[in-house]
Amino acid sequence: DTAVSQTPKYLVTQMGNDKSIKCEQNLGHDTMYWYKQDSKKFLKIMFSYNNKELIINETVPNRFSPKSPDKAHLNLHINSLELGDSAVYFCASSPRRREIKANYGYTFGSGTRLTVV
Amino acid sequence: AQSVTQLDSQVPVFEEAPVELRCNYSSSVSVYLFWYVQYPNQGLQLLLKYLSGSTLVESINGFEAEFNKSQTSFHLRKPSVHISDTAEYFCAVSSLGSYQLTFGKGTKLSVIP
DSSP: OOSEEEEOSEEEEOTTOOEEEEEEEOSOOSEEEEEEEOTTOOEEEEEEEETTEEEEEOSOOTTEEEEEEETTEEEEEEOSOOGGGOEEEEEEEEOOTTOOOTTOOOEEOOOEEEEEO | OOEEEOSOSEEEEETTOOEEEOOEEEOSSOEEEEEEEEOTTOOEEEEEEEOSSOSEEEOTTSOEEEEETTTTEEEEEESSOOGGGOEEEEEEEEETTOOOOEEOOOEEEEEEO
16 A cells, blocks of 8 residues: 555666666656655755656756656666766655645655665 | 755754754745655655644644744754654755755754663
8 A cells, every 4th residue: 555656675786787766656646756865865856747747857967767657657767877876766746736735745755775886 | 946944964862852953945935844754764754744724733743843934934843852753854845836845955863862
């Protein structure tokens, strides 16, 4: 009954490899996000999709490409991994913005710890 | 543009003592405010939130926060902390009309036995 699930939880890979992180939410939310948490615990948004449409695309290297096959899934593909990509990546989701109700909020997955060696 | 400032990066406090974690935000429009907690090696859990209505909001584990529009603050308080409250606490803001949730840099709360 996990609300936002990410796989894998840990990912260790070599520089130059291509890897993907998957995210799925079963909350019926319209909007999904990817955040990066660096070694100093700072959380920064990378991308956001609303009903499969890209709405936020922060300054992120184009080696990072999000893909949303449907509104319940938002995957993150990373090409040519670099040492600086090592971080914890969090997926999140939220309900539609036009209707702010008492249950409005952002639900986060448990994170994927990516280590590039 | 929206931003959040958490004034203290680390707050050590003795068990059963009160604590306040400070958060100030900046936005030109109405905001929604959140506090998240991250226990060691875990994900982010929503602690409490302000959307509208009463400016004082409470969590189930004894934390409370008060939205102060004039001071653009949303400080987190607990009258008596436990060892289990040791964690990283993040304040976050989302402005009216924006999908983006912007986080502060976090405050590490260390409860000392």
